[in-house]
Amino acid sequence: MAKGRKKTAAKKRVAKKVTAVATSAQTKAAKATEKANTAISASTAKVADANKKLVAARKKAASAGTAAAKKAVVSARTAVAKHKDALASAKDGAREAKKQTQAANIEAAAAAAVAAAAEAAKALEASLAEKAEADLAKAVAAFESKWRKARTRKDAAKVKAKTKKADAKTKAAAKKAAAKLKALAKPAPKKKPAAKKKPVAKKKPAAKKKPVAKKKPAAKKKAAAKKKK
Numbered sequence: 001m002a003k004g005r006k007k008t009a010a011k012k013r014v015a016k017k018v019t020a021v022a023t024s025a026q027t028k029a030a031k032a033t034e035k036a037n038t039a040i041s042a043s044t045a046k047v048a049d050a051n052k053k054l055v056a057a058r059k060k061a062a063s064a065g066t067a068a069a070k071k072a073v074v075s076a077r078t079a080v081a082k083h084k085d086a087l088a089s090a091k092d093g094a095r096e097a098k099k100q101t102q103a104a105n106i107e108a109a110a111a112a113a114v115a116a117a118a119e120a121a122k123a124l125e126a127s128l129a130e131k132a133e134a135d136l137a138k139a140v141a142a143f144e145s146k147w148r149k150a151r152t153r154k155d156a157a158k159v160k161a162k163t164k165k166a167d168a169k170t171k172a173a174a175k176k177a178a179a180k181l182k183a184l185a186k187p188a189p190k191k192k193p194a195a196k197k198k199p200v201a202k203k204k205p206a207a208k209k210k211p212v213a214k215k216k217p218a219a220k221k222k223a224a225a226k227k228k229k
Contacts, residue, residue, distance in 0.1 A: 023111070025104035032097035039090035046083040054080050 022030070054076035061069035 023104060023108045026101070026108055029097060029100035029104045032100055033094065036090055036094035036097045040087065040094055043083055043087035043090045047080060047087050050076065050080040050083045 054073065057069070057073040057076040061073045
């Protein structure tokens, strides 16, 4: 590893637990289903009660045989039919609410799949980034090791060449020094006695020169032709 470069441990990515949150469509479908079920329960009870009244009215009409009793039977039968219609409508509402719930669940599942895919993409991106950092650290370490080995070989070659050159100079200098020392160690040759020089003949004194005769002083020019007359 390069000096000063700390190897960072890859952080483990903690998977987030996604809490299921009902969508607005699911909430709406759930309310519709609850309302339909309530209506079914109420209509069912009313139908049962109306059927009881119809049975009672028929018994009374059979025993009494009066027009009022017969009319009560008709009214009871009408009430039963009415409550049965309401029950059928409530059941239709329940079926519609069920369809809404299914559609809302499908939409929610699709949305959850999209969210899960996005989360998976982010997790993959983070994982790849961590792996890239680890691979980069390995690559840098490998390159540094290779570079240092090559540089060491190159520097060693330079040192060897320099040393060889220096050794050659040292040997040459030692050889010259040995030659000089050897020359100094030889005894100096004896000098022959110098031949005596012949005495130099003394020069004869030079002959004295005769004194030069002094020239007679020139007669003074006669006074300038006696003062011009």
